[in-house]
Amino acid sequence: MTSVSPRTAGGSRRERREWLLFAALIGPNLALFAIFTYWPLLYNLYLSFVRWNFLRPRKPFVWLDNYIEVFTDTQFWIIALNTLTFTVCSVGLTLLIGLALALLINQPLRYRNAARAVLFSPVIMSGAVVAVVWSYIFDPRYGLLDQILGFVGASSPDWLGDPRWAMPAVILVYVWKNVGYAVVIYLAGLQGIPRELYDAARVDGAGAVDRFWHVTLPGLSPVAFFLSVTSLLACFQSFDIVKVLTDGGPAIATTTLIYHLYDLGFVSYDAGKAGVMAMVLFGVMLALTVIQLRYVEERVAYA
Structure with a gap:
């Protein structure tokens, strides 16, 4: 008959207590995550295969009919192109303008702390509030842009009523609201680059452009990668x-x-087609995230 030593029995009890403590601490979080994340995702997947208008008690299965109707609708592809245009332009301009402003504010200028606050203030504002303010600015008869263009003898286009100008107007407002976030993150990255690297580059005879390409950009690559991922997901x-x-x-x-x-x-x-659109969005964002993590991160130079 094999006997268990008191030390072994004590260790087993201690391990069980640690596992119970771990389960007690992580269990509520996992339960909330499953209820509010995984269950809605699975239920949305189910809705994408049924025909339901939120009122009928029955949800008959139509299998792939919703997907076929969505993907064969010409409007869907126009909307997909709109989304691509909006995302590429908004994210690209936000990252580029944010980098330029961060490089400027990183210089020893007067009132740069006030400039940071001014640039970041739209980020904490509601998007609806920002849009209401800009809708008055875009007004083709009484708006601020009309007044500014009037000084140079030009007339304001119908920004929000003309299909040619509506998307640029929306992109402009989105970039204005979110560029401050990119500025703050870039500034944190710039201040984390060791000054010794710039000093060594100057000793080697590198000019301002060379220092930017060979010191600043590699040093900012983790920050730029983080911003690209978060900005793409937020824009979608x-x-x-x-x-x-x-x-x-x-x-x-x-x-x-x-x-x-x-x-x-x-x-x-139309809950079924809405479920299809939700799955399309989920798939696109998941694919973009995987591509960025798989291929873009390989080029990131971590310190």
Whole structure:
């Protein structure tokens, strides 16, 4: 008969207590995460295979019919192109303008702390509030832009009513609201680059452009990677600015995937097609994240 030593028994009891403590601490978080993240995702996947208008008690399965109807609709591809245009332009301009402003504010200038606060203030404002303010600025008869253009003898276009100008207007507002976030993150990255690297580059005869390409950009690559991931995901989910500024119009000139999801689900009450759009958005964002983590991160120079 094998006997268990008191030391072994004590160690087993201690391990069990540690596992119970771990389960008690992590269990509520995992439960909340499953309820509010995984369950909605699975239920949305289920809805994408049924025909339901939120009112009927029955949800008949139609399998892939919703997907076929969505992907064969010409409007879907126009909306997808709108989303691509909005995302590429908004994220690209936000990152580029944010980098330029961060490089400027990083210099020993007067009132640079005040400039940081001014640049960051739109970030903490509601997107709906920002859109309301800009809707008055864009007014072609009485808006601020009309007054400014009037000084040079030009007239303001119908920013929000003309399909040619509506998307640039939405992109402008989105960049204005979010560029301060990029500035603050870039500034943190710039201040984390060792000054010794710049001193060594000067000793080697590197000019300002060479220092920027060979010291600043590699040093900022982790920050730029972080900003690219978070900005892309946030841009795909941007809804409030489009809703308040243009309501997806004129026609569908500013309708994006997230806005189309809202329109299908809460205006047309077509839960099945809205579920398809949600799955499309989930798939696109997941693919972009995987591509960035798999290929872009390889070029990031971590210290």
